[in-house]
Amino acid sequence: MQYPVTPDRRYFVVRGRLWRCSNPELAEEERSRLVQELMNARRAVKQALHQEDEAALETARHKVNTAKIALGERGEVWWTDGAPDYNQKLVKNTPYADWYAALSEEKT
Incomplete structure (x- = not known):
């Protein structure tokens, strides 16, 4: 499924x-890694939920958050023009x- 991406390419909806x-x-190799x-962290969350393992769930969720921050999807914004974050x-x-x-109007 393709989600609309804002004109400035900062967000998808x-x-x-x-x-x-x-x-x-991000370099392609780094992004892929x-x-x-x-x-892997998301799979660990699913497994921890299935096993009802709270400690493993906390660890897995921390790994999800760490990866998302490194990707730029959370934490400090990756753009440098001072625009606010609407995440x-x-x-x-x-x-x-x-x-x-306007996107909705185009579809009708």
Whole structure:
């Protein structure tokens, strides 16, 4: 499934909410390694939930967060122009609202 990406390529939209994209300045090898770490951590979360292992769940969630920070999806923003972060905000409550509304109009 392809999610719409904001014109500045900082966010993609899922169910009306903005999610920060990975840092496009990451080298492909580094990005691939971090995505693999993220996927491994997500599998560990699933396994810990299935096994009802709270300690393993905490460790796995920490690894997910660490990978997402390294990818630029959480933590400090990767852009340098001083623009605020709208990660996880409803798009309708951000400066991207008109852009997103126009996308809906194009589909009709």
